Amino acid sequence: MEQTFIDLAVTSWSGVTGRLDKFFAGHDEEQLLKQVAPGRNRLFYLLGHLTAIHDRMLPLLFLGERLHPELDECYIANPDRTLPDPLTAAELKQAWTDVNAALLAGITKFSTQDWLARHSAVSEEDFAADPTRNRFTLLLNRTNHASFHLGQAILTRAK
Amino acid sequence: MEQTFIDLAVTSWSGVTGRLDKFFAGHDEEQLLKQVAPGRNRLFYLLGHLTAIHDRMLPLLFLGERLHPELDECYIANPDRTLPDPLTAAELKQAWTDVNAALLAGITKFSTQDWLARHSAVSEEDFAADPTRNRFTLLLNRTNHASFHLGQAILTRAK
Numbered sequence: 001m002e003q004t005f006i007d008l009a010v011t012s013w014s015g016v017t018g019r020l021d022k023f024f025a026g027h028d029e030e031q032l033l034k035q036v037a038p039g040r041n042r043l044f045y046l047l048g049h050l051t052a053i054h055d056r057m058l059p060l061l062f063l064g065e066r067l068h069p070e071l072d073e074c075y076i077a078n079p080d081r082t083l084p085d086p087l088t089a090a091e092l093k094q095a096w097t098d099v100n101a102a103l104l105a106g107i108t109k110f111s112t113q114d115w116l117a118r119h120s121a122v123s124e125e126d127f128a129a130d131p132t133r134n135r136f137t138l139l140l141n142r143t144n145h146a147s148f149h150l151g152q153a154i155l156t157r158a159k
Numbered sequence: 160m161e162q163t164f165i166d167l168a169v170t171s172w173s174g175v176t177g178r179l180d181k182f183f184a185g186h187d188e189e190q191l192l193k194q195v196a197p198g199r200n201r202l203f204y205l206l207g208h209l210t211a212i213h214d215r216m217l218p219l220l221f222l223g224e225r226l227h228p229e230l231d232e233c234y235i236a237n238p239d240r241t242l243p244d245p246l247t248a249a250e251l252k253q254a255w256t257d258v259n260a261a262l263l264a265g266i267t268k269f270s271t272q273d274w275l276a277r278h279s280a281v282s283e284e285d286f287a288a289d290p291t292r293n294r295f296t297l298l299l300n301r302t303n304h305a306s307f308h309l310g311q312a313i314l315t316r317a318k
């Protein structure tokens with residue numbers, strides 16, 4: 001029965017990434033330059049940030065090497081408009097799609113035990129002390145993170 | 160073992176509502192008048208909206224009567240600045256605290272089977288056709304909803 005709870009959490013993750021897919025697919029290069037509020041992040045930055053954070057989940061979940069480590073400097077280490085965007089809008093959208101596809105292919109193969117195992121940013125010692133720092137918690141946290149930025153992105157829509 | 164997955168989802172819910180608690184507690188009546196972006200929702204409206212949506216979860220999860228049904232007209236049925244706020248900031252913050260406390264007290268008593276049972280907005284017939292429309296899904300969806308608006312609220316912070 002634990003599989004049911006896992007499936008529902010994966011559905012929640014896919015639901016949020018799917019809403020973001022749809023949102024970003026409807027924006028061309030120029031529209032991605034819109035800021036969520038005056039002086040705040042461009043949609044382009046949010047897409048880069050979300051792609052980089054999801055890409056990092058691949059090694060965190062022991063699902064293999066990252067696909068786009070080149071995004072971190074621009075979209076995690078620095079605030080918006082500090083560095084030039086390393087990819088075009090079309091390339092970044094493709095990266096977003098590829099990263100999420102790789103993640104979903106990996107996590108849908110996880111066993112119950114895999115979900116309760118540590119993610120790679122926690123040492124075995126720290127994990128023994130706090131077993132809630134597992135892959136299921138990581139998925140829930142990243143689902144919330146994606147929802148958080150979706151709420152911001154939506155503000156650029158005409159009322 | 161399913162209890163572990165349930166506990167982690169409840170922790171995720173509490174984490175997001177806790178971040179919102181902290182955020183709103185740091186804002187007085189005047190600060191709550193800030194809009195998340197020009198012409199967009201005031202923080203006051205977001206607090207009212209989240210309180211109303213969480214209050215609705217009480218009957219949805221068969222946890223009893225609503226505590227603040229008077230909020231719906233202002234914060235769900237109508238956009239911001241359509242109707243006068245029915246409560247003061249202090250009263251609304253108290254309502255937010257009370258509603259979340261009642262919810263948490265209720266859901267922490269749920270059995271595994273309770274979580275997989277229907278919520279009250281789904282008929283027994285519809286639920287038989289789609290058993291994913293259960294209380295666990297509702298919790299995950301409302302956690303995402305709270306994260307979505309937290310992302311917006313945060314935009315009012317000084318950079």
